[in-house]
Amino acid sequence: MIESAWEQLNSSDVDCRDLSLEVVCDVLETGRLTQIDAERTVERLVTVALSDEGYAVRESALNAVSTASTHYELPYRVVEPLAVGADGFEPLLLTYVLGILGSTHDQAALPLVERFLDHPHAEVNREASQAVTELRWYRESAQRETA
Structure with missing residues (x-):
């Protein structure tokens, strides 16, 4: 199919x-x-x-x-081209990209996602905030597990 x-x-x-x-x-x-x-x-x-x-x-x-x-x-490597091309996406499509990057839990995505925290479109700003929260939570959880 x-x-x-x-x-x-x-x-x-x-x-x-x-x-x-x-x-x-x-x-x-x-x-x-x-x-x-x-x-x-x-x-x-x-x-x-x-x-x-x-x-x-x-x-x-x-x-x-x-x-x-x-x-x-x-894995981040699979979706990394979206991160590289993020600036070329319209706001609605960018919300998808940010959510996808956040779902990888890979810290390499964090700097890219953080760039959109002050985006002029509220939906993009909100999705960036959620993705950052998810990435940071995962990082902190991983640090607690290794401590």
């Missing part, structure tokens, strides 16, 4: 590409992919989020990555 969705992603029709990403999101939501397959899927989704010209397609790709982040532990 996921392979046919990837094939549809090559369509010139934005609605077709968007629908194919909904299928990918549904597959990720089941939690049935192996960790390696989930990471490969997320890598492809990140590429789409950074390169597709259709706003709806990029939003669907980020939504699917966000869904994956609730069912799999995504």
Whole structure:
């Protein structure tokens, strides 16, 4: 099922590409992919989020990555291109990116996320604050475990 969705992603029709990403999101939501397959899927989704010209397609790709982040532990390296390209995202899409980065629990994401704490859009500011809280909490929990 996921392979046919990837094939549809090559369509010139934005609605077709968007629908194919909904299928990918549904597959990720089941939690049935192996960790390696989930990471490969997320890598492809990140590429789409950074390169597709259709706003709806990029939003669907980020939504699917966000869904994956609730069912799999995504390493920062898999989503790092989103961090690198964060400044290029519209505010709504940036909220997805910040949430995804926070869900990695990787301290490498913290400086990037902190940059958006004073963002002029309230939604971005709120999501950055939540991501920072999550990253700091995870860091403090890890420090308590090693103490």
